[in-house]
Amino acid sequence: xxxxxxxxxxxxxxxxxxxKYGGTLDFGRLxxxxxxxxxxxxxxxxxxxxxxxEDNLFPAWWKLPELQPPELxxxxxxxxxxxxxxxxxxxxxFDIFKNIEILSCLLRVICPQHYGIYSAPVExxxxxxAETPVKKYLAYLENLTELQEExxxxxxxxxxxxxxxxxxxxxxxxxxxxxxxxxxxxxxxxQPNRVKKISARNALRNIRQENIFYLDLAGSFLETDPEIAxxxxxxxxxxxxxxxxxxxxxKSGYKPYKPSNMPEKLExxxxxxxxxxxxxxxxxxxxxxxxxxxxxxxxxxxxxxxxELRARVSEMIDGLSQLKGKIDC
Numbered sequence: 001x002x003x004x005x006x007x008x009x010x011x012x013x014x015x016x017x018x019x020k021y022g023g024t025l026d027f028g029r030l031x032x033x034x035x036x037x038x039x040x041x042x043x044x045x046x047x048x049x050x051x052x053x054e055d056n057l058f059p060a061w062w063k064l065p066e067l068q069p070p071e072l073x074x075x076x077x078x079x080x081x082x083x084x085x086x087x088x089x090x091x092x093x094f095d096i097f098k099n100i101e102i103l104s105c106l107l108r109v110i111c112p113q114h115y116g117i118y119s120a121p122v123e124x125x126x127x128x129x130a131e132t133p134v135k136k137y138l139a140y141l142e143n144l145t146e147l148q149e150e151x152x153x154x155x156x157x158x159x160x161x162x163x164x165x166x167x168x169x170x171x172x173x174x175x176x177x178x179x180x181x182x183x184x185x186x187x188x189x190x191q192p193n194r195v196k197k198i199s200a201r202n203a204l205r206n207i208r209q210e211n212i213f214y215l216d217l218a219g220s221f222l223e224t225d226p227e228i229a230x231x232x233x234x235x236x237x238x239x240x241x242x243x244x245x246x247x248x249x250x251k252s253g254y255k256p257y258k259p260s261n262m263p264e265k266l267e268x269x270x271x272x273x274x275x276x277x278x279x280x281x282x283x284x285x286x287x288x289x290x291x292x293x294x295x296x297x298x299x300x301x302x303x304x305x306x307x308e309l310r311a312r313v314s315e316m317i318d319g320l321s322q323l324k325g326k327i328d329c
Contacts (some may be wrong), residue, residue: 004187009165016168030109040080084114100133116160121167127203226310234290
């Protein structure tokens with residue numbers, strides 16, 4: 001099986017752009033026209049904005065704001081030799097243009113070595129989320145740099161174009177079903193690769209930040225992956241039992257024997273009246289659910305099996321949540 005290589009999508013950017021949108025921005029012309037600005041040989045002016053406006057496809061996607069003379073004055077030399085990931089520059093441009101996609105397009109045509117275009121398709125592909133548009137774009141640039149190093153692409157703009165082509169391939173059935181491109185799609189889908197790892201990392205980081213407790217995290221996975229949900233709920237159960245055990249040890253004034261496995265711990269805690277026999281039975285049942293999630297092969301499970309597991313895990317999550325409230329843990 002061939003390996004997925006993001007670099008090969010770069011060569012398909014223009015073809016996919018024509019298939020989906022009827023064309024692409026004239027990057028060659030725009031980069032050449034903007035080069036004197038980047039090198040400090042020309043000051044940035046209204047004429048350079050007109051170059052973008054006059055591109056055949058730019059007006060179909062974006063509308064440049066009408067800038068006032070003080071805003072144009074502030075832009076005169078701001079693009080001279082821009083550095084990678086320049087937060088101050090990005091923030092200044094956002095304060096003027098009020099649109100992260102427009103400013104990213106401007107940075108991309110002026111400095112393709114360090115910048116790419118931010119758009120909804122790539123945002124969704126990489127699961128980017130942040131408090132502000134500026135932080136989103138800076139996070140995107142970090143992801144592009146990581147992919148540049150992984151796949152050996154020359155410029156950040158090249159990574160951006162390859163990702164955009166990948167979005168077209170993934171989102172448009174008529175493109176991915178084309179025999180000429182089908183194998184690239186399958187290679188991406190069926191193999192681990194850096195793009196999917198970055199997307200998963202970003203998504204999981206966001207989920208973890210919004211769900212600080214294991215039970216909340218388990219609940220977020222319940223519908224899509226009851227197996228993972230059960231393992232996370234099992235972690236909450238384990239923390240709860242260990243907390244109760246420490247409390248019992250502190251009450252007794254000496255260090256009692258600590259059972260080595262969960263069933264023994266539950267028996268000992270019930271014997272010490274840390275909880276009732278009914279709670280012990282519930283915890284034992286939920287621990288068995290956790291074990292099934294860890295050890296059973298659910299990759300080939302039938303839908304009824306998944307539904308049954310989902311119901312058990314849901315009961316486990318609800319029960320643990322109620323139990324934590326009762327015993328004040």
